[in-house]
Amino acid sequence: MENTTVHRALVLLSGGLDSQLAICLLREQGVAVQAIGFESVFFSADRARAAAAHLGVPLVVEPFTRQIAAAVEHPRYGFGSAMNPCIDCHTAMLKCAGDGMARWGCDFLATGEVLDQRPMSQNRRRLLQVAEESGYGDRVVRPLSAQRLPETQPERDGWVDRSRLLDLQGRRRQAQFTLAERYGLKDVPTPAGGCVLTDPNFCGRVRDLRDHGCLTDGRVMRRLRWGRQFRLGPHAKLNIGRNEMENGKLMADCGADEYRMTSEGVFGPMAILSATANPDQVQEAAAFCAAHSDGRDQARVQIRVVRGPEDWLLDVTPARRDRIEQVRIT
Numbered sequence: 001m002e003n004t005t006v007h008r009a010l011v012l013l014s015g016g017l018d019s020q021l022a023i024c025l026l027r028e029q030g031v032a033v034q035a036i037g038f039e040s041v042f043f044s045a046d047r048a049r050a051a052a053a054h055l056g057v058p059l060v061v062e063p064f065t066r067q068i069a070a071a072v073e074h075p076r077y078g079f080g081s082a083m084n085p086c087i088d089c090h091t092a093m094l095k096c097a098g099d100g101m102a103r104w105g106c107d108f109l110a111t112g113e114v115l116d117q118r119p120m121s122q123n124r125r126r127l128l129q130v131a132e133e134s135g136y137g138d139r140v141v142r143p144l145s146a147q148r149l150p151e152t153q154p155e156r157d158g159w160v161d162r163s164r165l166l167d168l169q170g171r172r173r174q175a176q177f178t179l180a181e182r183y184g185l186k187d188v189p190t191p192a193g194g195c196v197l198t199d200p201n202f203c204g205r206v207r208d209l210r211d212h213g214c215l216t217d218g219r220v221m222r223r224l225r226w227g228r229q230f231r232l233g234p235h236a237k238l239n240i241g242r243n244e245m246e247n248g249k250l251m252a253d254c255g256a257d258e259y260r261m262t263s264e265g266v267f268g269p270m271a272i273l274s275a276t277a278n279p280d281q282v283q284e285a286a287a288f289c290a291a292h293s294d295g296r297d298q299a300r301v302q303i304r305v306v307r308g309p310e311d312w313l314l315d316v317t318p319a320r321r322d323r324i325e326q327v328r329i330t
């Protein structure tokens with residue numbers, strides 16, 4: 001007798017073209033789809049939200065900062081070209097999705113991964129390993145490359161018709177573009193981007209967090225993208241806003257135990273110094289604040305320091321450029 005039960009896939013949706021195509025391929029053969037996206041301080045789920053809205057699929061967005069921070073801290077399989085622990089990250093995403101399958105009424109997992117699209121993280125060995133280490137190895141379907149990968153349980157049990165899945169392999173994307181046209185995916189996002197861990201310009205900031213045990217400090221992590229950043233000591237990090245928007249964000253985010261600084265009498269940025277800074281570092285932070293104000297060429301600048309209910313003025317010489325460059329986190 002024909003099995004008419006509709007099975008439900010939990011599809012990892014980054015918002016990129018490949019994960020959208022995985023959804024289209026499954027839906028085309030009658031599989032119900034629930035999408036899952038991930039969000040952390042290193043990447044947002046906005047592309048997933050936009051894609052889910054365009055495709056008309058329900059989406060859950062899972063917070064992922066804790067998991068990705070752990071992967072950055074101890075990447076079992078190392079980093080990609082920057083500070084991106086992609087293999088550990090993929091494993092953790094699959095595990096998180098697999099653990100939630102029952103909660104979201106799903107029977108199996110699917111991803112938009114394409115065999116050999118990325119030489120390090122999407123070769124055959126890695127794809128199988130990541131699925132296996134997530135704990136859901138036999139239930140992870142890759143619709144775009146399924147015919148080049150071992151049969152999985154959903155295919156064996158007829159939940160998914162393997163013959164209607166694809167055999168894509170490699171970096172060429174013409175087949176995906178053709179499919180995008182067929183499915184009416186008009187706003188085709190680029191395959192790269194979104195995760196600052198892949199951005200070489202962010203490596204220094206992420207390495208600094210890692211080296212100073214800050215990957216579990218939500219406050220510091222939240223500010224990763226804000227302002228100029230300086231390491232004045234193992235327990236003293238200084239953020240200086242680069243524009244009005246960053247000044248506002250820093251001001252709103254400053255904890256009662258941290259030092260908030262701005263110049264008096266001359267226009268200048270908002271600066272925040274770690275609560276754990278020592279008095280010398282407070283003094284130096286004020287000199288940095290002065291060096292980023294309109295009083296940078298003056299002999300002395302007054303800096304107002306606020307910490308909780310306390311409020312005082314420091315009279316400082318603006319910091320020298322070479323010292324600033326020496327401790328800048330790039």
Ligand code: SF4
Pocket residue numbers: 043084085086087089090195197198
């Ligand atoms: S690029 Fe970033 S989000 Fe994507 S797998 Fe790698 S570490 Fe994870």
